Amino acid sequence: MKNDYLPLQGKVTLITGAAGGIGSAISYEFARLGSTVCMCDINDSRELADQIASKGVPNRPFPYACDISEYEQVKEMVQEITADHGGVDLLINNAAVDGCGTKNSFPEMSLENFKKTIDIDLSAAVWLTLLVLPGMREKKSGRVLFTAAPRSSSGVPCPYLAGKSGFISMAKHLSARYDKEGIKTLVLALRHTETPMIRRVIASKGINVEEGLKKMHAHSLTGRMITPREIAKLYAWFAVAEDSEVSSVSLLSDGGITYMR
Template structure:
């Protein structure tokens, strides 16, 4: 274990977590980061092989993780996901609702068709509702917990061709606030982390194109895109007791993208 991994080890010791969208990119980094801090982790994804690989990598360094295959846009599958994690760990007191993303589906508003709109809303907003509802009901009956949702810098700013995605992620931010108000009496905190442009296997080829890299240098004050590992600190903080008086907020991890 390197110094970065061990510096704050144990902040989530004893926590029983579900991380959705855990097979790659930001989700894989979050699952591994939460495990480094002592949580047991259910790595959930529609990609069975990817989820298994991330869970195995956690086990290889002494953590405890399972993989669960689920489509989080399907309530029945979300309930089965929660049951699998609860059976394995004895309950769930931390949900990291990370699954979602735009998948590069950029469409000008005048060309935006209903199926794509609903697909984007289901993937990014309805999935949070389903996962939050199922997990919060169990947390409320067991003394509380924490929910951290992945939002986006596009919940704050607009970009061409991304109206459907911005609407979904803006809805996530407002849902987080509403959940925080309703769930506070039950000892459940709800917050969000909003990434800026982040380099993942799925977008690496696009982000490394010279013209795209040049654009990021001008639109991101820190002059570069993020690594998925740079999302971990904010999520660990929001999940931990260090954030015991923090609920209903969104932390932007975007290199300053939203301040310009």
């Protein structure tokens, strides 16, 4: 694949949850546009990095194994990325655990499960943002993006929703504080997305996965769920916008369910 359009060449992108359905699509798209992609995931993503490289992207992504629920691991990873690549220009807080099943929902959930989910789905994004902000402020340029969930979602485990909806307010605060320093934020709030995670959620409810997917597609007024590739394209649009006046915007992608039903 030959690509002469490389608007993100020279930019370093850190993506959490990079080995998942959405994260892998984002990793490929940003690598395709020339960015040095740092793939953060608790799982070994070297094979995925090789797969992306085999598609002819300008730079092979760099995998970083990290449990983002552990602050010290996050800190060490950011220090390593800074030493290897000179810092982070674009941070995509995408990682999440869904907390499927009754053990992570009201009223059966435990405090331990709640805290673990929040640490991954929300706290890690706070830590990462705090760690990369000094470098962005020094460069007077940066993008912080969030894969979130709308506060209006229903039927999803409480800890997941509590963590992901928190991104909306976090992005607004960051934008208000640092917009004049060239740091922009974007939130993409998702409800129905065709990913391995949504399959696990359906299975956890004792529903046939394929039948469940059909119903979810039909429930969207567009006739289908959004795909990871489409999400990656939206993030890329925001990342490449020069001197964008768009910041602190929360885009809702749910097939029209929230406002139209």
